[in-house]
Amino acid sequence: MTGAQRQAVALFAELTGHDADGVWSAPGRANLIGEHTDYNEGFVLPFAIEHRTYAAAGMRSDGTVRVVSTFDGEPFSLAVSALAETFDGARGRAVASGAVPEWAAYPLGIAWAALAATGRDAADVPGVDIAFASDVPVGAGLSSSAAIEGAAASALNDLWSLDLGGLAIAKLGRTAENDAVGAPTGIMDQVSSTLGRVDAATFLDCRTLETASVDLGLAREGLALVVIDTQVSHAHSTGGYRDRRASCEKGAAGMGVPSLRDLTIVDLDRAERVLDDVTFRRVRHIVTENQRVLDTVETLRTAGPRGVGGLLVASHVSMRDDFEISTAELDAAIDAALAVGAIGARMTGGGFGGAALALVETGRVDDVAEAAGRAFAARGFAAPHTFTVTPSEGARRDA
Numbered sequence: 225m226t227g228a229q230r231q232a233v234a235l236f237a238e239l240t241g242h243d244a245d246g247v248w249s250a251p252g253r254a255n256l257i258g259e260h261t262d263y264n265e266g267f268v269l270p271f272a273i274e275h276r277t278y279a280a281a282g283m284r285s286d287g288t289v290r291v292v293s294t295f296d297g298e299p300f301s302l303a304v305s306a307l308a309e310t311f312d313g314a315r316g317r318a319v320a321s322g323a324v325p326e327w328a329a330y331p332l333g334i335a336w337a338a339l340a341a342t343g344r345d346a347a348d349v350p351g352v353d354i355a356f357a358s359d360v361p362v363g364a365g366l367s368s369s370a371a372i373e374g375a376a377a378s379a380l381n382d383l384w385s386l387d388l389g390g391l392a393i394a395k396l397g398r399t400a401e402n403d404a405v406g407a408p409t410g411i412m413d414q415v416s417s418t419l420g421r422v423d424a425a426t427f428l429d430c431r432t433l434e435t436a437s438v439d440l441g442l443a444r445e446g447l448a449l450v451v452i453d454t455q456v457s458h459a460h461s462t463g464g465y466r467d468r469r470a471s472c473e474k475g476a477a478g479m480g481v482p483s484l485r486d487l488t489i490v491d492l493d494r495a496e497r498v499l500d501d502v503t504f505r506r507v508r509h510i511v512t513e514n515q516r517v518l519d520t521v522e523t524l525r526t527a528g529p530r531g532v533g534g535l536l537v538a539s540h541v542s543m544r545d546d547f548e549i550s551t552a553e554l555d556a557a558i559d560a561a562l563a564v565g566a567i568g569a570r571m572t573g574g575g576f577g578g579a580a581l582a583l584v585e586t587g588r589v590d591d592v593a594e595a596a597g598r599a600f601a602a603r604g605f606a607a608p609h610t611f612t613v614t615p616s617e618g619a620r621r622d623a
């Protein structure tokens with residue numbers, strides 16, 4: 225039992241005075257390749273990581289959902305029968321008005337979405353207590369939000385006998401996050417967290433929601449994935465994200481297609497003629513990144529993980545020069561990793577700060593951490609936080 229699992233079990237007992245009916249968990253995720261392609265209906269290739277959020281849960285005889293987390297400490301309760309009036313059509317208003325604490329809107333939003341998706345009546349399901357504990361760092365770009373959603377959804381799936389599969393559970397997470405919490409996110413994080421497999425990544429077509437598990441073969445090849453977290457989040461990250469989304473919409477409109485997913489490499493000559501320079505380069509990133517995701521999947525299947533280094537680096541160069549979302553810290557992290565022999569490295573996540581991901585020989589992990597530390601010190605940047613992430617199993621019942 226990991227520390228976080230033990231904490232969830234202890235917190236449940238402290239809250240209720242009895243043992244939980246079971247423990248469920250879901251992991252955070254990192255993205256191997258496919259950045260800003262999700263909202264363009266394109267392709268992504270994330271993987272679940274070993275850091276997980278645990279939900280110790282048990283049924284109550286009344287119709288109340290009560291949630292508590294080591295993260296907050298204050299339990300929060302809502303009648304199952306009040307979920308609909310709290311969240312229906314609310315788009316985050318219950319959180320904005322202070323009626324529901326933001327963190328509690330994740331699990332309660334899952335309960336609400338689960339009833340709505342399965343057509344269950346509030347009167348048909350028992351109340352539940354759920355205690356959460358996690359070792360997913362919050363706000364570090366590893367999707368602690370998908371982890372708490374997946375853990376809550378897995379617990380309710382069993383306790384309420386909903387019989388939902390992995391993709392349906394992922395959709396509950398998206399609904400909770402978009403409509404209960406009010407955060408406009410795609411479904412990549414939840415798909416990765418629910419469908420992850422050991423030493424594999426999850427290919428997702430964000431248009432069709434088709435998924436495929438793709439073996440990474442890291443263990444066999446003696447390779448590791450290293451996160452170099454710059455711990456820098458630039459002030460313009462939200463505005464920058466919005467601006468890039470707008471550029472993509474402008475590019476699609478200029479090219480006369482519903483979304484950039486509808487363009488391929490052969491369309492880039494025309495794009496260069498009809499679009500302004502900035503919009504063209506934004507479009508080129510999306511179009512080439514989609515192709516790189518497909519090429520990465522193909523390369524993993526045929527040549528194995530040592531073959532994908534060039535694709536990872538090309539992805540970074542595209543984000544740095546065409547999409548312009550990298551930072552001096554991220555570029556320094558990538559250069560440092562490559563200089564000590566990383567097979568490939570790229571910034572990962574939305575950009576304007578955050579983390580880089582490097583594919584390295586297991587024996588070189590410490591070299592990468594040291595090299596990144598030295599590079600940051602030489603440039604006067606605050607020290608980065610470097611750690612490995614191991615592609616792991618998705619949402620599950622643990623006990």
Ligand code: ADP
Pocket residue numbers: 277293294295296326327328330356357358361362363364365366367368369370372
């Ligand atoms: P991330 O990149 O980590 O997903 P988000 O802002 O999307 O960042 O989600 C973080 C939020 O999710 C936290 O501020 C909190 O409201 C909620 N959250 C995540 N993990 C937990 C947890 N273990 N307990 C309570 N709330 C959590």
Ligand code: MG
Pocket residue numbers: 367368369370413
């Ligand atoms: Mg999140």
